[in-house]
Amino acid sequence: MEAAGDGRFICSTTDLPLNRPAQMMVNDWGRIVLDIRSSDESTIHPANDLLIQALAIYPCSHLVDRWESKLEKDAEFIRQSEKGGKCIFLLNNTFDVLQMVRRQSASFASDELASRLASMIERYKKSYLDECWAPLNRLNLEEFNAEFLATCHRQMTWKVTAELRYQMRQEIVDFIVPPYEVSLSALQGRGKRLLGAPFSLLRRQIVGEKKQKKYYYYTVEQLEGEIRGLFEG
Incomplete structure (x- = not known):
């Protein structure tokens, strides 16, 4: 051989x-x-x-x-x-x-x-x-929030063997979080005020007489927390 x-x-x-x-x-x-x-x-x-x-x-x-x-x-x-x-x-x-x-x-x-x-x-x-996960990196932040949560929801109960589970979570974090962080920084650079919120809240809320849209953008720590809850079976 x-x-x-x-x-x-x-x-x-x-x-x-x-x-x-x-x-x-x-x-x-x-x-x-x-x-x-x-x-x-x-x-x-x-x-x-x-x-x-x-x-x-x-x-x-x-x-x-x-x-x-x-x-x-x-x-x-x-x-x-x-x-x-x-x-x-x-x-x-x-x-x-x-x-x-x-x-x-x-x-x-x-x-x-x-x-x-x-x-x-x-x-x-x-x-x-x-x-x-690659399709999420092509979305704007408003679209990203909903798709990210939907993807996590679908995969939360998928079963992955223990050692591989930790590897996969880290792979997803490394794949998703850096581009998201860049997008957040760019948004802040344009003078946007970022609103953190629990994942249980709606991503979009209509407020004010003129129906002005208020968007919630999640922190890097919140994204990582969701990803590290995947594959629990």
């Missing part, structure tokens, strides 16, 4: 077919049918354990390719209308396999395999941020 240029691990006999026990395990993946009604973004795919067992017999990148394909195919069924939830499902399962690999002392648990799984996790994180 050797490392490929892109960090993948490969067998020195990549042209050979899988041996019979490994092939039987791969065939089992195709017969796995998840119960869509009871599955969500936190469901750990049965193919994860089968991958580890197969790698112990035949440590080859083909196995990871096939597992990855199965995982992404089933993610489409579990989260058909929620691309962000699909990314969380993929993150949870890839992180699960990475943790199992790190606990293994067998020869297949190589740095190259761990590197490939870590690379997959980073790719799924980027897809999640692009899908769920």
Whole structure:
């Protein structure tokens, strides 16, 4: 087994077919049918354990390719209308396999395999941020408030494994808060008076005889507080 240029691990006999026990395990993946009604973004795919067992017999990148394909195919069924939830499902399962690999002392648990799984996790994180949070950075502050709260509300009950949960929260903070802080500073620079308010209040309030609009803009600390409450399940 050797490392490929892109960090993948490969067998020195990549042209050979899988041996019979490994092939039987791969065939089992195709017969796995998840119960869509009871599955969500936190469901750990049965193919994860089968991958580890197969790698112990035949440590080859083909196995990871096939597992990855199965995982992404089933993610489409579990989260058909929620691309962000699909990314969380993929993150949870890839992180699960990475943790199992790190606990293994067998020869297949190589740095190259761990590197490939870590690379997959980073790719799924980027897809999640692009899908769920990047659109908010293109909104003005008045639009941002409502969309931010709606996004947090949708994801508050999503389940993410504990160690990954803290990583994801920090990724979102780093992605959302700095642009928001720049926008707040620019607004203050134009002489706008910023009004802090609890998240329970409406973002917009109509006051005065002329129906003048008063906007509430949240502090950086308030945004971080909401983000750090995500994924509690």
